[in-house]
Each structure stands twice: as structure tokens, then as C-alpha cells.
Amino acid sequence: DAKTTQPNSMESNEEEPVHLPCNHSTISGTDYIHWYRQLPSQGPEYVIHGLTSNVNNRMASLAIAEDRKSSTLILHRATLRDAAVYYCILSRANSGYALNFGKGTSLLVTP
Amino acid sequence: ETGVTQTPRHLVMGMTNKKSLKCEQHLGHNAMYWYKQSAKKPLELMFVYSLEERVENNSVPSRFSPECPNSSHLFLHLHTLQPEDSALYLCASSQSGLNTQYFGPGTRLTVL
Numbered sequence: 001d002a003k004t005t006q007p008n009s010m011e012s013n014e015e016e017p018v019h020l021p022c023n024h025s026t027i028s029g030t031d032y033i034h035w036y037r038q039l040p041s042q043g044p045e046y047v048i049h050g051l052t053s054n055v056n057n058r059m060a061s062l063a064i065a066e067d068r069k070s071s072t073l074i075l076h077r078a079t080l081r082d083a084a085v086y087y088c089i090l091s092r093a094n095s096g097y098a099l100n101f102g103k104g105t106s107l108l109v110t111p
Numbered sequence: 112e113t114g115v116t117q118t119p120r121h122l123v124m125g126m127t128n129k130k131s132l133k134c135e136q137h138l139g140h141n142a143m144y145w146y147k148q149s150a151k152k153p154l155e156l157m158f159v160y161s162l163e164e165r166v167e168n169n170s171v172p173s174r175f176s177p178e179c180p181n182s183s184h185l186f187l188h189l190h191t192l193q194p195e196d197s198a199l200y201l202c203a204s205s206q207s208g209l210n211t212q213y214f215g216p217g218t219r220l221t222v223l
Binding site: 098 | 115153154156159167201202203210211212213214215216217
């Protein structure tokens with residue numbers, strides 16, 4: 001399986017934008033890029049996913065590099081409730097059911 | 112009730128006890144999963160059921176026994192567990208063929 005690399009931790013001020021990076025240099029053409037987050041004492045929560053084009057939803061935006069070797073999850077205005085571990089995961093369509101969660105990025109949001 | 116629910120939320124059991132974890136999904140999905148999350152470790156996939164058939168079993172010890180009686184319910188039967196089995200057990204569901212999974216809040220299990 002293609003691997004992702006994320007920083008262990010990041011810190012942001014409340015109401016500032018946050019850019020969470022993910023490197024996936026061995027990504028294949030059929031791998032989707034998924035982002036999940038896990039708030040303290042909760043199960044993981046789906047955030048967004050994309051293949052080639054940038055994606056927006058009510059939670060976040062996903063910017064995908066042209067060569068697809070990296071992507072960035074963008075939280076436009078961080079709130080204290082966005083403090084969580086964010087996971088970047090590659091998932092190949094119709095290849096099975098596993099989502100390989102790594103260690104993710106622990107985001108700290110300060111007032 | 113919406114989404115994925117799990118009961119109990121917390122469970123303390125001795126090594127000789129038998130207990131069961133329950134998961135229910137209200138999303139109309141046809142695939143369900145059990146994951147284990149130990150302290151300071153990534154989530155580990157344990158079992159996958161699709162259309163009520165087990166499709167993956169990731170080398171999980173036999174003291175963990177899953178059951179999927181229908182597409183909305185998933186159980187994890189526990190017996191003669193070890194203290195190192197203490198962890199957060201998470202249930203998830205998805206629609207087969209799509210990789211977006213929806214998770215429950217988890218059961219925090221402590222084995223004494």
C-alpha cells in the first residue's frame with residue numbers, strides 16, 4: 001500500500017486558517033486521498049476526500065498537488081472544537097475495505 | 112437515533128469474564144467493521160463484514176469472536192481476555208464499494 005507522511009503535531013491560533021500537509025510520493029493513479037479526524041474520546045470522523053481536483057465541503061477544503069504526490073487539508077477558520085488528530089489516508093477504489101490509519105497530525109488550537 | 116451507535120461506552124471485565132460489545136448502524140450501509148485502538152498506537156482493523164459475510168480477519172486471537180446477524184448489527188464477543196486487550200474498540204460502517212467509513216463513539220474496555 002502507498003504510504004503517507006504527516007507531521008506529528010501542529011499548532012494554530014483560534015480563528016486563523018490551518019494548512020495540514022500530507023506527503024504521498026508513491027501514490028498510484030487510482031488512489032483516493034481521504035482525510036479523517038479524531039476528536040478526544042471519540043471515534044474517527046470523515047472529513048473530505050478527493051482524487052485529482054481540489055474539493056470543498058462544509059468542514060474543510062482539500063488541495064491536491066498537480067503531480068498528486070502531496071495534498072493539504074485546509075481548515076479556513078480554526079476553532080477550539082477542531083483540536084483533534086487528523087489522518088491522511090490513501091484508499092484504492094474497489095481494492096478492499098481497509099483504511100490504514102497511521103499516526104496522523106495532532107492539531108492544537110489555542111485561544 | 113442516527114449514525115453508528117455502540118454499547119456499552121465503558122466496560123471493565125476480569126480475565127475470566129465473558130462479555131459482548133454491540134454496534135448498530137442506522138445509515139443503510141451493508142459493510143461493518145471492528146477496529147482496535149490501543150494507547151499511543153494507530154487504529155488496527157480487526158474484522159470486516161460485507162452483506163453479513165466475514166470478508167477480513169486480520170489475525171485476531173480467537174478470544175475475540177465477531178457476529179453479524181444482519182446488516183444493521185454487529186457484535187464482538189469477548190472471553191478470557193488479557194490485560195493487554197484493554198483498548199478503545201471502534202465500530203464503523205460503509206456502503207460496499209465506497210471507502211468512506213462512519214465510526215461509532217467506541218467502547219473503552221479495561222481488562223483487569
